[in-house]
Amino acid sequence: MNIAKSMELIDKPTFFGALGLLLLVTVPLIIFPEQGAAWVAIARSFLVDSFGVFYLALGLGALGFMVYICMSDIGRICLGDPAEKPEFNTVSWAAMLFCAGIGASILYWSMIEWAYYYQAPPFHVEGMANEAARWAAAYGIYHWGPLAWCIYLIPAIPIAYFYYVRGRPVLKISEALLPVIGEKKAHGALGKLLDVLFVFGMLGGAATSLSLAAPLINEGAHELFGVPRNVTVQIVVLMLCTAIFGYSAYSGLKKGIQILSNINLWLALLLLVFVFVAGPTRFMAETGFDALGRVLSNLIHMSTWMEPFGEFDGFVDSGFPQDWTIFYWAWWLAFAPSVGLFIARISKGRTIREMIIGSILYGSLGCFLFFMVLGNYGLYLQLSGELDVVAILNNETPTAAIFATLRQLPLSGLVIAIYTVLALIFTATTFDSISYILAAVVQREVEDEPMRWNRMFWACALSAMPIALLLLGGLDTLQTASIVGGAPLLPVAFLLCWSIVKVARHDLAEEDIHRPAAIHLTKFSKHEPWTPEGEWRD
Secondary structure, eight states: OOHHHHHTTBOHHHHHHHHHHHHHHHHHHHHOHHHHHHHHHHHHHHHHHHHHHHHHHHHHHHHHHHHHHHHSGGGGBBSSOTTOOOSSOHHHHHHHHHHHHHTTHHHHHHHHHHHHHHHSOSTTOOTTSHHHHHHHHHHHHHHTSHHHHHHHHHHHHHHHIIIIISOOOOOOHHHHTHHHHOHHHHTSHHHHHHHHHHHHHHHHHHHHHHHHHHHHHHHHHHHHHOOOOSHHHHHHHHHHHHHHHHHHHHHOIIIIIHHHHHHHHHHHHHHHHHHHHHSOHHHHHHHHHHHHHHHHHTHHHHHHOOOTTTTSTTOOOOOHIIIIIHHHHHHHHHHHHHHHHHHHHHOTTSBHHHHHHHHHHHHHHHHHHHIIIIIHHHHHHHHHTSOOHHHHHHHSOHHHHHHHHHTTSTTHHHHHHHHHHHHHHHHHHHHHHHHHHHHHHTBSOOSSSOOHHHHHHHHHHTTHHHHHHHHHOSHHHHHHHHHHHHTTHHHHHHHHHHHHHHHHHHHHTTSOTTOSSOBOOOSOOTTSOSSGGGTTOO
């Protein structure tokens, strides 16, 4: 297919609108880094202070909504035709959704997040105390647990429904919102704007994760080969990652992304098993389960804690919910478009209930294992006095603290090599998934896979914003990128929930819903009007 003909398949307003918004944000940050740092600080303060409570409501509301969908008849609807089996086996499916949803960030945060909580714990607990250690072990599991995956699933369910049940060869958020905003608006300027904002949210979340991965890989290369640690090398790392996941995205879903995800899964399990056996096994296991129980016992409190009285005399704000829980929910929301669309794309042949339970179970379990093993190993070193991880974190860098922790293990050179390669592959599997979805969103129709040149273009474009953030530097800047990127998606998340309930209830009304097995809604096909009898038209 020549370029001129292939451009006919591109949704030009979405394509150029998203590209223009990316350039509008990144170019000024690269040219004026000091002023850019001030701008993002102002944006962070405004969004956290004004909308923090909405982010917390999003997390708890997403969990309640997924429970409702699973318990209702909507959960029994099958994504695909009755004769179709799941497109990917369970292991590959779990590997792909986990790698797409987490990326190299799990390697970074699982090893070092506890140190931040240990110094400045939640609920006004005294820092560096016994109770602080208990909360430090628990909060990472909470932030990377079921609520995060429920946020991911908000766009996944309606998009999967319209793609596989309604037979629409379009992976767009505007199509999924048609039942609540009407056909005219969904296919008009409002729909284009929503698609562009979703692309921007993907870029903001992706930029944060890739900006964390680059210093991590740079530090590993420094440990192994003496490579300098600086922004220039990190930008080179970004280019290398771009080449890897660009090639994977070019190869396609089954040849590239599936193979990389499977390699990633087994390599990660190898690392975790080795650290668990070679490290303080009993401490890691007991602390992990104690932390899990603490999260389950305090889930509602952790999900609603805000600190509303800080403006009054006598009340002291810790800033914990703003710095961490709100940041994480904003990050998951910024990533939700890409991860949700990707989960939808790979879930053909499964019921909606299977997609929800599998995503939450495999995703949360994988994150739990990382925090139980890698996080608790670092915490053990700190509490036992074998290594002052907190001092290294404060006096040097987070990545220095991470690799100092890894050096305490037997065969540390091999462990660091595996860890670095894993970070590289994790980054590749995440971002080839995102570039795949970005290409799908800006394409009018996706019968099988987005066009190759389109996938390659977005694989390269993904590197622009992380480079800008690396030049700005600082964890606050990275956190702000997620919050800003996800902010426009807050009201859209509610509309997506409303949309899937409305369309599914409409379709189920004419079906026999008393069958115990999966429900196959077979009255639709891609050749029929997908709004029968004018339903939802303006």
